[in-house]
Amino acid sequence: MLQVQFIRDHKDEVIKKLAIRNIDAAPMIEKVLSLDEERRGVQTKLDNTLAESNKLSKEIGNLFKSGKAAEANEMKAKTAELKESSRELSEKLNETANELTELLYKIPNVPHPSVPAGNSDEDNEEIFREGEVPELYEGALPHWELAKKYDIIDFDLGAKITGAGFPVYKGKGARLQRALISYFLDKNTAAGYEEYQVPHMVNEASGYGTGSLPDKEGQMYHVGADDLYLIPTAEVPVTNFFRDVILNESDFPIQCTAYTPCFRREAGSYGAHVRGLNRLHQFDKVEIVRIEHPDKSYEAHEGMIEHVKEILRDLKLPYRILRLCGGDLTFTSALTYDFEVYSTAQERWLEISSVSNFETFQANRMKLRYKDADGKNMLAHTLNGSALALPRVLAGILENYQTPEGIVIPEVLRPYTGFDIID
Structure with missing residues (x-):
């Protein structure tokens, strides 16, 4: 605000x-x-x-x-x-x-001077690209067909017990999912982020604190009887640790990471581009959150971007980074960079992370302050990023690592999965 x-x-x-x-x-x-x-x-x-x-x-x-x-x-x-x-x-x-x-509450954050003008995601600026796009064998499949072929994700069973957009991971698919979560958390904690396990529902004050409420696009799942909301991301509970808190300058930087399932209604999402893991109502994500001194927040933002780059280099996935234009910027963000992994079988880019600086926008809503050298209460800066969102990372791995013999597991994940190939 x-x-x-x-x-x-x-x-x-x-x-x-x-x-x-x-x-x-x-x-x-x-x-x-x-x-x-x-x-x-x-x-x-x-x-x-x-x-x-x-x-x-x-x-x-x-x-x-x-x-x-x-x-x-x-x-x-x-x-x-x-x-x-x-x-x-x-x-x-x-x-x-x-x-x-x-x-x-209805006025969005002021964009950073580097944010380009534009109306939609078509106007976002590509600022970086890295990684080789593999040449797949003839007859290569999209990930939803691979999931069925190797019996590792059951979309029909999820639809039976809940509805579309709630997949069931099975066997090596479940183990690969767990491996990614553990690897991401280990990578984040090694970089200095403290790990937390947090509630998967929040109260109204927490929703307003990070800008998820008012729910302008109708994307939050609301538990009416208890007036609680299923979280759309771990950013919401983690950032609200610091609601109504006054920090000291010596407390900076504060770095947190958490794994949670995430819940989004994704109202109005239809068509072939949302097939399989491309768009879900429930998905897993590992989040990083930073609370920073205003003078250091953009340096921290660059550090978060480099951290996500390192994860994708370890996974050896082709990716690119986009600077979001004004028309595609989220309501609360001053500056956002999106990471996208290339889906070779679908021949399209899939968003896997957004790394954002909110400056004082969330802090003002939450009354998150710190005492400066003169003892005056000042608003802190908040930042967050996905490190990483699992569904499209998993889709990228299944499609880019497929061979006629099976799906090869990225080398960095093998200590976590305990197997080298899904066949």
């Missing part, structure tokens, strides 16, 4: 930068400033009214002590009026503050 003071001080800049997201933010920004002005005015009236009421109360007390009960009782009528006025002003203040907050 943007800070009102920042909007007030940089009004034209905020409107200009949000235009990169293809948003005409001027009406909302003007409304924010108008509501804030109204809120300030009501707050001043309330403060003055309370001060006057307190002053009269003291005077009434002194009059009673002096035996001037008649004068004191006359003044009590005035204090009753002031109390009623205070009550009305408090209600008005709460209404205005709530309206202002609700409006701020």
Whole structure:
């Protein structure tokens, strides 16, 4: 959430930068400033009214002590009026503050200066590419056919017990899935990230803290009876560790990693491009989260990108990195780089990671602050990235490592799987 003071001080800049997201933010920004002005005015009236009421109360007390009960009782009528006025002003203040907050929740983060203009993923900028695309044998199959051929993922069984988008992993497929999770976690902890196991449901405050709520696109699964939400990513519970926390500068950097299943409704996703593991309602992911000093956050962002690169080099998968344009940038992000692995059998790129810097956007929602050298409370920066999301990584491995004899396991994963090939 943007800070009102920042909007007030940089009004034209905020409107200009949000235009990169293809948003005409001027009406909302003007409304924010108008509501804030109204809120300030009501707050001043309330403060003055309370001060006057307190002053009269003291005077009434002194009059009673002096035996001037008649004068004191006359003044009590005035204090009753002031109390009623205070009550009305408090209600008005709460209404205005709530309206202002609700409006701020609807305004996305301001893009970083490096974010290119654009309308959709077609306008994202490729900034890096690495790895050889293998030449597959004649008759090579997409991963959903390989899963059926080698009986390692059962999409029909998942649909039977739950619905489409909830696959069942079997035998060597389940072991390969577990191997990837363990490898990713080991890689992350070796890089200095502390591992956590977290709840798979969060409360409303946590959803609002990271920007998953309000659920503008209807992607969250809501458990209505308990008013809890199934997590779309470990980013939500992990980042909320630090909600309403005041850190010291010496606490930075804070680095966390967690494996969780992730739940997304993926409303409106249809067609051949979402077949198999390409788009799921439940999937596994290992996340990295960093809490950083604002002066160090973009250096940390680059470090996270290099970390994900190293994982993909170990897996020997062809990949590329995209800088997301304004039209494809997520609501909360200031700058995002997407990693995509090449699916040789499908002849298309599959997103496997987003590495994002949210600057103070989430921290302002969560009241995540630190004390600077002068003892002043300042907002921290939050970052997160997938290291990695499993479904499309697994799809890439199955398709790129397939041979006529079977699916070869990447060398780095063999200590985890205990086998070299799926045949």
